[in-house]
Amino acid sequence: MNVLGIETSCDETGVAIYNTEKGLVSHCLYSQVPVHAEYGGVVPELASRDHIRKLTPLIRQCLSDGGVRPFDIDGIAYTAGPGLIGPLMVGATIARSLAMAWKVPAVGVHHMEGHLLAPLLDKDPPEFPFVALLISGGHTLLVQAERAGQYRIIGETLDDAAGEAFDKTASLLGLGYPGGPALSKLAERGNPEHYRFPRPMTDRPGLDFSFSGLKTYARNMLASTDQSARANIARAFQDAVADTFSIKCRRAMRQTGYKRLVVAGGVSANTGIRSKLQNMAQKEGIRVYYPRLEFCTDNGAMIAFAGHQRLREGQQEGLAINVRPRWPLDEIRPIGD
Ligand code: KG4
Ligand code: ZN
Secondary structure, three states, X not given: OEEEEEEOOOOEEEEEEEEOOOEEEEEEEEEOHHHHHOOOOOOHHHHXXXXXXXXXXXXXXXXXXXXXXXXXXXXXXXEEEOOOHHHHHHHHHHHHHXXXXXXXXXXXXXXXXXXXXXXXXXXXXXXXXXEEEEEOOOOEEEXXXXXXXXXXXXXXXXXXXXXXXXXXXXXXXXXXXXXXXXXXXXXXXXXXXXXXXXXXXXOOOOOOEOOHHXXXXXHHHHHHOOHHHHXXXXXXXXXXXXXXXXXXXXXXXXXXXXOXXXXXXXXXXXXXXXXXXXXXXXXXXXXXXXXXXXXXOOOXXXXXXXXXXXXXXXXXXXXXXXXXXXXXXXXXXXXXX
């Protein structure tokens, strides 16, 4: 079965083809970052227009890269939420229209399930059950994943998402959009001993997060020092986020008794966070799985893969084009019985 996957929830246009026997056949990505960079964040209307411009050529390219003809496609998966309503509508409308024209089923995928399943695209994938730490620009979730399609949220952020905290702090430090990768680069030059930020909510029980205070902390610190301290502040911020994840993940692993931890979403590309999680995992005797680097941030491959799991089970949408800009992960349809 060949599944065409389409991701348009935010500022990346992602397209991929996943085949039941061969795995990932082809994938293409177009990033809108230069479009939004001058505004310091994603402009939803510009994002929608750019998805309209780029999606069809990208689908053509993906088909030709994979040597797949339109009539070889057996189903289409698209991100139905959560995300920006305009961009979601573009993906859903094109996906649904192609499905109707090609007379194949279409299925709406939850973006965060895409992130959660992304490590399963790898050669040595994690088996269920596992705990997933999903850290992206819009979400920060700790998920108890019993099996594919069955997810219990055991922790989440009470305010900013991790990626959002990175982006806002990066902006305070005068770094461009999106700030996560730039902040991480600056942090490499920082002295870890110079400043110490708090590890929010680690002094009380539970698995929830709060990141908005860290950005305020960075702002106050920046006001009381000069620009030369930027790298040290970046380092202290990143270490605080990394330690917080490490402490909460250790708690989640002990609470569930699971031995596998999946870390996915854009922020999981961060090497500082990865190394702290690795230290914790070694001590706890657990194993951490990541998507390959290019599938940490938004992409079509994870949507093709997640949609494939559902289409294979016969799931499909009706003809109506529905998207859900807000869509709790634990409200999705289960896969299988
Ligand atoms: O998963 P993603 O591509 O999009 C959403 O679903 O939101 O995540 C994007 C987020 C942005 O906030 C970006 O700054 C952050 O991931 N990010 C990083 C790194 N790479 C991307 N944050 C920290 N370190 C990185 N290396
Ligand atoms: Zn994402």
